Amino acid sequence: MANEREAEAMNRSEKGGQGASLSDYLAAERTLLAWIRTGLAMMGFGFVVARFGLFLQQLQVIQNASPVKSYGLSLWFGTLLIAAGVMVSAFAGWHHVQLVRELDRGETSRGHAATQAVVIAFFLALVGLAMAIYLISVRPAGR
Numbered sequence: 813m814a815n816e817r818e819a820e821a822m823n824r825s826e827k828g829g830q831g832a833s834l835s836d837y838l839a840a841e842r843t844l845l846a847w848i849r850t851g852l853a854m855m856g857f858g859f860v861v862a863r864f865g866l867f868l869q870q871l872q873v874i875q876n877a878s879p880v881k882s883y884g885l886s887l888w889f890g891t892l893l894i895a896a897g898v899m900v901s902a903f904a905g906w907h908h909v910q911l912v913r914e915l916d917r918g919e920t921s922r923g924h925a926a927t928q929a930v931v932i933a934f935f936l937a938l939v940g941l942a943m944a945i946y947l948i949s950v951r952p953a954g955r
Contacts, residue, residue: 832915840911847904850932854897861943862890885946893939900932 865886907928 831918836915837912840908840915844904844908847907847928848901851897851901851904854900854936855894856897858890858893858895858897860890861893862887864890889939889943889946896932896935896939900928903928 863886865884868886
C-alpha cells in the first residue's frame, strides 16, 4: 500500500502535479527510522540504569559491606528513560503518519521534528545531570 502511494506520488510529480516526490517519502521514512533508533536506545539505556542499583547491591555483598544506602533511584531513573523512549517511538509513528498524509495531499509541512529533537535533548541532559548527582551521592564514604 505504501509502495503504491509512493509510485502514484512519483507519477504525479513527473506529470507536473503538486504531489510529493519519491525522495520526500524516503526522507520521511529515514526520519522515522532515526526516531525509532532514538526511542530504542533510550529504552535500552533505561533498562541498564534501572538495573544499576542491583549491580551496586551485589557489589556490596561481594565486598562484605553492610548495605547502608538504598539504590531505588536508579529504578526510577531507568523507568523514566524507558517511558520516554516509548513516548518518542509513539510520537515518531504518529508524526510519520501525519507527514505521509500531508505529502499525499500535496501539502508542504513545516519542520516539527526539530522541536521534538530539542525537547528530547534537554530532557536527556536533565536526566544525565540527575544521574550524575545520584552517582556522587551513592559513592562509598571511604573515598
